[in-house]
Amino acid sequence: MNAPMTSIERLHLELPELDWITDPSRIARLSQDFAWFSPVLDRQLKDKRADAVVRPRTEGEIRALVGACARLGVPITIRGSGTGNYGQTTPLAGGVVLDMTGYNALLWVRTGVARAQAGIRLGELEKHTRPSGQELRCIPSTYRSATLGGLFGGGFGGVGSINYGPLGAPGNVLGLRAMTIEPEPQIVELRGAEALRMHHLWGTNGLVLELEVALAPAHPWLESLVVFDAFAPALAFADALANAPGIVKREVAFFASPVPDHLAQLAEHLPKGCHAVLSLVAESSEDPMRALADAHGGRMTYRKTAEEVKKSNRTLMEFTWNHTTLHALKVDKSLTYLQSSFVPGRHVAQITEMEQRFAGEVLMHVEFLRGLDGLLTCSALQLVRFTTEERLAEIIRLHREHGVRINNPHVFVVEDGKAGGALPPDIVEMKKRFDPRGLLNPGKLRDWPVKP
Amino acid sequence: MNAPMTSIERLHLELPELDWITDPSRIARLSQDFAWFSPVLDRQLKDKRADAVVRPRTEGEIRALVGACARLGVPITIRGSGTGNYGQTTPLAGGVVLDMTGYNALLWVRTGVARAQAGIRLGELEKHTRPSGQELRCIPSTYRSATLGGLFGGGFGGVGSINYGPLGAPGNVLGLRAMTIEPEPQIVELRGAEALRMHHLWGTNGLVLELEVALAPAHPWLESLVVFDAFAPALAFADALANAPGIVKREVAFFASPVPDHLAQLAEHLPKGCHAVLSLVAESSEDPMRALADAHGGRMTYRKTAEEVKKSNRTLMEFTWNHTTLHALKVDKSLTYLQSSFVPGRHVAQITEMEQRFAGEVLMHVEFLRGLDGLLTCSALQLVRFTTEERLAEIIRLHREHGVRINNPHVFVVEDGKAGGALPPDIVEMKKRFDPRGLLNPGKLRDWPVKP
Numbered sequence: 001m002n003a004p005m006t007s008i009e010r011l012h013l014e015l016p017e018l019d020w021i022t023d024p025s026r027i028a029r030l031s032q033d034f035a036w037f038s039p040v041l042d043r044q045l046k047d048k049r050a051d052a053v054v055r056p057r058t059e060g061e062i063r064a065l066v067g068a069c070a071r072l073g074v075p076i077t078i079r080g081s082g083t084g085n086y087g088q089t090t091p092l093a094g095g096v097v098l099d100m101t102g103y104n105a106l107l108w109v110r111t112g113v114a115r116a117q118a119g120i121r122l123g124e125l126e127k128h129t130r131p132s133g134q135e136l137r138c139i140p141s142t143y144r145s146a147t148l149g150g151l152f153g154g155g156f157g158g159v160g161s162i163n164y165g166p167l168g169a170p171g172n173v174l175g176l177r178a179m180t181i182e183p184e185p186q187i188v189e190l191r192g193a194e195a196l197r198m199h200h201l202w203g204t205n206g207l208v209l210e211l212e213v214a215l216a217p218a219h220p221w222l223e224s225l226v227v228f229d230a231f232a233p234a235l236a237f238a239d240a241l242a243n244a245p246g247i248v249k250r251e252v253a254f255f256a257s258p259v260p261d262h263l264a265q266l267a268e269h270l271p272k273g274c275h276a277v278l279s280l281v282a283e284s285s286e287d288p289m290r291a292l293a294d295a296h297g298g299r300m301t302y303r304k305t306a307e308e309v310k311k312s313n314r315t316l317m318e319f320t321w322n323h324t325t326l327h328a329l330k331v332d333k334s335l336t337y338l339q340s341s342f343v344p345g346r347h348v349a350q351i352t353e354m355e356q357r358f359a360g361e362v363l364m365h366v367e368f369l370r371g372l373d374g375l376l377t378c379s380a381l382q383l384v385r386f387t388t389e390e391r392l393a394e395i396i397r398l399h400r401e402h403g404v405r406i407n408n409p410h411v412f413v414v415e416d417g418k419a420g421g422a423l424p425p426d427i428v429e430m431k432k433r434f435d436p437r438g439l440l441n442p443g444k445l446r447d448w449p450v451k452p
Numbered sequence: 453m454n455a456p457m458t459s460i461e462r463l464h465l466e467l468p469e470l471d472w473i474t475d476p477s478r479i480a481r482l483s484q485d486f487a488w489f490s491p492v493l494d495r496q497l498k499d500k501r502a503d504a505v506v507r508p509r510t511e512g513e514i515r516a517l518v519g520a521c522a523r524l525g526v527p528i529t530i531r532g533s534g535t536g537n538y539g540q541t542t543p544l545a546g547g548v549v550l551d552m553t554g555y556n557a558l559l560w561v562r563t564g565v566a567r568a569q570a571g572i573r574l575g576e577l578e579k580h581t582r583p584s585g586q587e588l589r590c591i592p593s594t595y596r597s598a599t600l601g602g603l604f605g606g607g608f609g610g611v612g613s614i615n616y617g618p619l620g621a622p623g624n625v626l627g628l629r630a631m632t633i634e635p636e637p638q639i640v641e642l643r644g645a646e647a648l649r650m651h652h653l654w655g656t657n658g659l660v661l662e663l664e665v666a667l668a669p670a671h672p673w674l675e676s677l678v679v680f681d682a683f684a685p686a687l688a689f690a691d692a693l694a695n696a697p698g699i700v701k702r703e704v705a706f707f708a709s710p711v712p713d714h715l716a717q718l719a720e721h722l723p724k725g726c727h728a729v730l731s732l733v734a735e736s737s738e739d740p741m742r743a744l745a746d747a748h749g750g751r752m753t754y755r756k757t758a759e760e761v762k763k764s765n766r767t768l769m770e771f772t773w774n775h776t777t778l779h780a781l782k783v784d785k786s787l788t789y790l791q792s793s794f795v796p797g798r799h800v801a802q803i804t805e806m807e808q809r810f811a812g813e814v815l816m817h818v819e820f821l822r823g824l825d826g827l828l829t830c831s832a833l834q835l836v837r838f839t840t841e842e843r844l845a846e847i848i849r850l851h852r853e854h855g856v857r858i859n860n861p862h863v864f865v866v867e868d869g870k871a872g873g874a875l876p877p878d879i880v881e882m883k884k885r886f887d888p889r890g891l892l893n894p895g896k897l898r899d900w901p902v903k904p
Binding site for chain 2: 111112113133137163164165169170171172174191192193214215217219220242243244245246247248282283284285287288289291292345370371372373374375376
């Protein structure tokens with residue numbers, strides 16, 4: 001008599017036509033993301049893996065899989081391209097990783113809005129919007145591989161957030177189509193605020209099938225690096241550029257020395273020891289941007305027109321946000337990072353204070369953006385010379401004591417991340433509605449099932 | 453023996469081929485603008501007029517006229533369409549009014565930038581930019597008739613300034629071609645900051661021939677009115693809408709009761725006694741805008757898509773900024789107005805305080821915009837129930853005592869207006885360079901010639 005079948009074996013048997021990935025090394029890889037940026041998460045998550053990965057191609061396949069998992073009680077962890085940093089795609093309790101990258105059709109592009117299946121890569125989506133002079137409003141530096149669903153489920157914003165704020169600002173995501181995790185899965189269209197209740201919940205309170213997002217007009221972007229001898233004028237230039245209402249931009253980042261020394265692929269444009277400002281401004285704003293750089297004593301060392309960027313297939317966007325972290329970690333394995341947000345209007349003073357307080361240990365990398373309230377401020381993805389987990393926790397505590405908000409990137413439980421604390425009732429309601437059996441990556445929500 | 457010829461007769465004789473306007477009633481009309489909004493300016497300026505008006509069609513004609521005026525010592529007052537409010541086009545010392553509306557060719561439209569002769573009407577210029585999906589960044593409500601040169605010389609910004617700040621923010625005006633007022637006029641191209649030294653000087657420190665301005669991507673704008681029963685939620689909605697980074701907009705105005713009662717042409721959409729918010733948002737932002745209106749208890753009473761606006765040839769833009777004032781003054785001749793700016797971040801509190809302080813006498817009309825520093829704030833063009841010039845001065849003083857900046861619209865001397873006080877050295881330098889004989893509307897600059 002054979003051993004009883006596992007749930008996974010039953011799934012394979014029941015749904016043989018699905019694109020199953022069973023090779024253990026591929027399963028291991030598809031169970032991970034960029035959580036290795038954090039030595040803490042790396043220790044906690046590196047051995048977690050799915051029992052199987054499946055890559056559905058149609059809504060029917062997704063529905064069949066979800067229904068079967070719900071009947072069999074198999075956990076489901078939804079995955080885009082795995083470019084997240086908090087183990088969003090890492091199953092804490094095994095089960096199936098549902099790789100959405102095969103479910104990637106563009107549905108339509110209209111003036112100001114596009115709709116696509118969740119597994120579409122952001123770079124691919126922009127190929128469809130560009131012919132009508134449109135682009136995505138906020139994209140991560142990983143836009144080439146990252147998926148639309150992954151950005152919505154596990155991301156925040158990025159390039160373009162200097163104009164449109166975070167992805168969660170009302171108006172950026174207009175609606176979505178989602179599936180419940182039940183034996184007979186239901187499919188629902190959610191609009192506006194209701195749709196946002198599934199945003200940045202790391203795929204724990206619903207399975208997003210399609211997303212409808214607002215678009216931005218695409219300008220021809222001039223990509224440049226301006227370098228400075230000193231911290232203060234470089235930061236002042238970046239802040240002035242970010243604020244200037246007549247200078248149209250998509251991205252402004254500030255790398256304090258020695259961050260630029262870690263960007264090996266740009267070394268010829270970044271003199272050793274420099275402080276650098278990376279920006280994308282509309283070509284029509286080049287003159288006022290250069291005048292501002294001159295006024296702050298900056299020197300432009302890199303300048304590519306939109307046409308040159310397109311031809312070279314190399315963009316400075318891939319040196320911003322968490323790509324800066326990635327490039328630095330490639331050069332120096334002892335580094336890790338932080339994610340901070342500063343108080344609008346006090347951001348320059350706070351950054352300067354933190355720079356002085358932690359010089360040499362915390363390396364300042366600042367990204368300018370608008371907050372949910374529309375105020376211009378900064379986020380920082382500081383590089384940290386890692387020593388111990390205790391010291392890392394102390395650095396976080398000291399930042400918080402100085403009024404700097406830390407969105408701790410060294411935690412993998414939703415409530416410990418950006419949300420900070422207990423889940424709001426509307427999020428819990430969504431969880432109950434869309435995942436009544438608690439099968440979406442169990443363990444990722446600490447407060448689920450809700451404790452009595 | 454005949455009487456000796458006047459300088460004007462000499463000009464006619466010397467330049468017979470120019471398009472001279474000599475009819476006294478037309479001269480009188482072309483010597484005036486909307487200074488009658490102010491009972492103070494009306495009293496001071498209504499009898500001022502030119503000796504002749506000339507409407508050149510080519511740079512050669514302008515050059516010939518300017519050279520002859522310089523040789524003969526005839527004052528020149530530069531005029532666009534006369535939509536200004538401070539007597540910008542009213543000659544204080546007679547001479548020639550140089551009507552630029554015949555010098556109105558489009559030179560080119562490129563991605564992000566357009567260049568045209570100064571006399572082009574803004575509405576006409578937008579007809580040339582629209583085919584490439586572009587529009588002007590900041591336009592006054594008078595855009596149908598107002599000229600590009602007039603906006604630059606006597607204007608501030610307007611619709612669109614909620615995104616791009618005032619016209620004077622670096623990046624909005626990229627360059628210009630100007631002529632010196634000399635017997636042999638010189639023609640010079642000025643770029644960037646140098647060009648801005650002729651901005652808002654009311655045509656007193658140079659004759660602008662051509663302007664090069666940055667453009668904005670044109671969205672299909674949804675025009676709407678949302679009405680409220682109370683002041684506070686209406687203002688809160690307007691402020692939230694203006695700030696929301698994910699809601700793309702071109703215009704947000706707030707009319708406190710009883711301002712809407714004065715907009716007779718919109719009466720069917722503005723219930724008696726209501727407070728109203730007028731906005732232009734991208735059609736793709738309609739849903740989040742409506743959700744915000746609902747959350748504040750607002751009710752949409754007017755809604756036109758971009759297509760409907762185009763077909764009807766009626767736009768709500770012509771009820772904003774100083775058009776609000778115009779519509780109100782048509783209904784109630786006893787009204788005049790103020791121009792105020794509020795402190796970013798304190799603007800809602802300041803507006804609320806002023807509303808309470810002056811209820812019934814100062815009627816609140818608020819326009820949202822970004823300042824030069826990029827911060828979102830408000831400007832107000834309050835309607836004032838005029839009693840005496842003394843009381844008007846007192847109202848201004850009381851606003852200033854409460855930290856509200858008043859750009860006094862009841863003065864006609866440049867130094868008393870927005871610039872507030874002595875002219876900066878770079879402006880004086882420009883005056884010396886471009887108008888060494890002081891022929892540009894003498895009297896408009898108090899400090900010219902510079903007193904020893």
